[in-house]
Amino acid sequence: DTGVSQNPRHKITKRGQNVTFRCDPISEHNRLYWYRQTLGQGPEFLTYFQNEAQLEKSRLLSDRFSAERPKGSFSTLEIQRTEQGDSAMYLCASSLMYRDANIQYFGAGTRLSVL
Amino acid sequence: DAKTTQPPSMDCAEGRAANLPCNHSTISGNEYVYWYRQIHSQGPQYIIHGLKNNETNEMASLIITEDRKSSTLILPHATLRDTAVYYCIVRVGGVETSGSRLTFGEGTQLTVNP
Numbered sequence: 001d002t003g004v005s006q007n008p009r010h011k012i013t014k015r016g017q018n019v020t021f022r023c024d025p026i027s028e029h030n031r032l033y034w035y036r037q038t039l040g041q042g043p044e045f046l047t048y049f050q051n052e053a054q055l056e057k058s059r060l061l062s063d064r065f066s067a068e069r070p071k072g073s074f075s076t077l078e079i080q081r082t083e084q085g086d087s088a089m090y091l092c093a094s095s096l097m098y099r100d101a102n103i104q105y106f107g108a109g110t111r112l113s114v115l
Numbered sequence: 116d117a118k119t120t121q122p123p124s125m126d127c128a129e130g131r132a133a134n135l136p137c138n139h140s141t142i143s144g145n146e147y148v149y150w151y152r153q154i155h156s157q158g159p160q161y162i163i164h165g166l167k168n169n170e171t172n173e174m175a176s177l178i179i180t181e182d183r184k185s186s187t188l189i190l191p192h193a194t195l196r197d198t199a200v201y202y203c204i205v206r207v208g209g210v211e212t213s214g215s216r217l218t219f220g221e222g223t224q225l226t227v228n229p
Contacts, residue, residue: 004158033216033217035217040221041221042200042202042219042220042221042222043159043217043219044219045216045217045218048216056216058216091158091159093158093159100147100164100208102147102149102164102204102206102208102217103149103161103164104159104161104217105161106157106158106159106160107158108156108157108158109157109158
C-alpha cells in the first residue's frame with residue numbers, strides 16, 4: 001500500500017495556460033475525490049468519482065475545470081486558461097466502497113502557482 | 116452536515132495530553148463525529164471517528180458527551196510531530212454512506228512546544 005500519489009507536487013504556470021494534475025489512488029479504492037485548499041482555509045470539495053463515473057461536482061468546479069477517471073483507476077484534473085485565483089493546493093483522496101465513505105485517504109497534493 | 120465550532124489555536128507542552136474540543140450542538144442522531152489532522156505541506160489524515168460511545172485507537176481517543184453536543188479529541192502524549200491543524204467534521208456516517216464530500220472548517224492549529 002503506497003498511499004495516494006499525486007503528480008506533480010508543484011506546478012508553476014503563467015496565466016492563460018492549461019495545466020493537468022494526476023492522482024493515483026490506493027489500489028482497489030473505488031471512490032476518488034478532488035479538493036482544493038487555499039492558504040489558511042480547510043480543503044473544499046470539488047468533485048467525486050465512483051469507479052469511472054463522476055457522481056458529484058461542486059459549484060466551485062467552473063467550466064474551465066474538468067476531471068476524468070477513464071478506467072476507474074487514476075484520475076486527472078485539468079484547468080484550462082488558468083487564472084491567478086486558481087492558485088491553490090489541489091488534493092486528491094480515495095476511499096473504499098462498502099466502507100465508511102467519510103474515511104478518506106489523502107495524497108500530499110499538487111501546489112499550483114499561477115503567475 | 117451539522118455545523119462545528121473549534122478554537123482557532125491551542126498550545127500544548129511536549130509529553131502532555133492535548134485536549135482538542137469541538138462543539139456540534141445541532142448534531143443529528145445518525146451523524147458521526149470525525150477527526151482529521153493536516154500537518155504542514157501534507158494532505159489531511161484521518162484520525163478517529165465515533166457516534167456516541169468513546170473511541171480509542173493507536174493515534175488518539177475521542178470523548179463524546181452524553182448529549183452528543185460536543186466532543187474532545189485527546190492526544191495522550193503529544194509530540195512535536197503532532198503539531199498540525201485538527202479538523203472536526205460531523206456528518207452521516209457508517210458503511211451505508213454513499214459518498215462524498217467532506218466539509219472542512221478552519222480547524223484548530225495545535226502547536227506542541229518542546
